[in-house]
Structures are given as C-alpha cells and as structure tokens.
Ligand code: ATP
C-alpha cells in the first residue's frame with residue numbers, strides 16, 4: 001500500500017484538486033484508491049460528491065479515537081474511489097489531541113487497522129494549508145510526499161519550512177518517509193516567469209520534479225461544483241488528460257522502484273553466493 005501525503009502549507013496551490021483528480025485517474029487505471037480528507041474545509045469531500053454538512057461521522061472521529069477508519073469511509077460514486085470525508089469539526093481535533101499520548105500516530109494506526117477487506121493500492125492524504133498536528137499525522141502515516149506548487153515568484157519560499165518539518169518527522173516518527181516529487185500546478189506556459197521558476201525547480205531538484213505538468217484549466221475549477229472529478233465532467237479537457245498522465249507517471253515510478261529493489265537484492269545475493 002502506497003500512502004502519499006499531498007502537502008504544502010501554502011494555500012490554494014492545487015493540493016485538493018490534485019487529490020480528487022489523481023484519485024479518480026488512478027481508479028480508472030484499475031487501482032483501489034482511498035482518499036483521506038484531512039482539511040476542515042472539506043473541499044476534497046465536496047469535490048468527490050460527499051455532502052460534508054450531513055456527515056454523521058468523519059475523519060475527526062477517527063483521529064480522536066471514537067471511530068475506526070473503516071466506519072467513516074464512503075464511496076465517491078462518480079470518482080470510483082473511496083473517501084474518508086471531513087468537515088469543520090476537524091478543526092477541533094488539534095486542541096483535543098494536545099494532551100494525548102502518541103498524538104502524531106493517530107492516522108498511521110488507523111490506516112494500519114483497516115484490515116484485509118480494505119486492501120487499497122494507494123491512499124492519498126489531502127493536507128490542510130498548515131504545518132499543524134494533522135499535517136504531522138499525515139507525514140507520520142505516509143510512505144512518500146507529493147508537494148504541489150505554483151511556479152510563481154514566491155513558490156520556493158516556505159518550501160524550506162516544509163522540508164524541515166519532513167526532516168523532523170523522518171528523524172522522530174517516520175524514518176522511511178521520502179519526498180517523491182514536486183508537482184507543477186496551475187501552470188500557464190505563456191507566462192515567462194512560470195517557465196523560469198519551472199526551470200529553476202528542475203535545476204535544484206532534478207528528478208524529484210514530476211515530468212507531468214498540470215496546466216491551468218477552467219474545467220478543473222468547474223468540476224468540484226458538480227461534485228465530480230474532471231474525468232467525469234470533461235474527459236477530453238487538458239486538465240483531465242494531465243491528471244491521467246500523472247497517474248500513469250506515478251504508477252510507472254512505482255514499478256521502476258520495485259525493479260530497483262529486486263535488482264539490488266539480486267546483486268546482494270550474488271555477492272553472498
Ligand atoms: P487549500 O490550501 O485552501 O487547501 P489547495 O492547495 O487544496 O487549497 P485547490 O483547492 O486544489 O488548492 O485549488 C485552489 C483553487 O484553484 C480552487 O478554486 C481550484 O478549483 C482552482 N484550481 C486548482 N488547480 C487548478 C488548475 N490546474 N486550473 C484551474 N484552476 C485550478
């Protein structure tokens with residue numbers, strides 16, 4: 001099970017849009033996907049067709065230990081994936097957990113307890129725009145991090161805070177956490193500055209920048225108001241095509257990663273043999 005935290009404490013960079021549309025695209029490639037909405041804004045829930053105002057239970061109840069994760073999971077009908085929804089109640093979790101033991105581990109433990117019937121291939125974590133306890137829970141549970149970013153002047157500002165938080169989590173809570181990649185979002189190829197910042201990202205981070213670029217595309221902004229991923233709303237749009245490419249890139253990376261491990265194992269065996 002790959003657990004990918006989609007995070008950036010900067011607001012409005014396309015975290016939620018990426019979660020919902022990547023979830024739907026991975027599902028269309030035959031993957032079993034769970035999206036966990038970790039933002040009290042509940043935009044991933046709404047965008048997946050879940051009415052956040054009428055939730056009896058949400059991810060909040062899981063984090064405070066009142067419900068099992070499987071008890072709050074619902075299905076995104078049009079998305080083809082499962083979702084653990086959220087709403088404004090989640091804002092209270094931060095305060096309620098302050099004096100609890102192992103408060104950073106709540107999400108990790110909840111995912112581990114899912115059980116065989118919930119054998120997801122991929123779990124996507126939609127983080128809030130803050131480096132708070134809920135985000136730390138996501139980073140503790142995750143196997144890897146995806147950082148969506150807009151290629152604008154201030155894009156790199158704040159990235160070091162995020163990277164420092166990731167380093168701290170790695171040191172104390174989750175030693176195998178890795179940054180899988182930086183995703184260029186809301187990209188306007190006619191904008192010279194966007195192209196410059198994009199080139200800068202590649203020269204700094206090389207392979208860590210996903211090859212897929214998510215363009216600024218009105219269809220991506222419209223789809224959430226119908227509670228559907230763009231794949232259901234306008235399959236041929238540039239936004240839908242880009243998220244399908246991203247799903248494919250991530251899947252290919254996964255396969256290549258596994259190949260690397262097996263090649264390493266083989267050479268180890270050779271040495272010992
Ligand atoms: P927050 O930090 O508030 O959680 P976010 O990082 O999750 O925000 P989104 O909610 O995904 O960002 O996107 C912010 C706004 O930009 C939304 O209105 C969304 O519809 C729009 N948007 C996101 N990506 C694109 C895109 N590629 N093209 C056009 N509009 C987009």
Ligand code: MG
Pocket residue numbers: 015016017039043127128
């Ligand atoms: Mg969001």
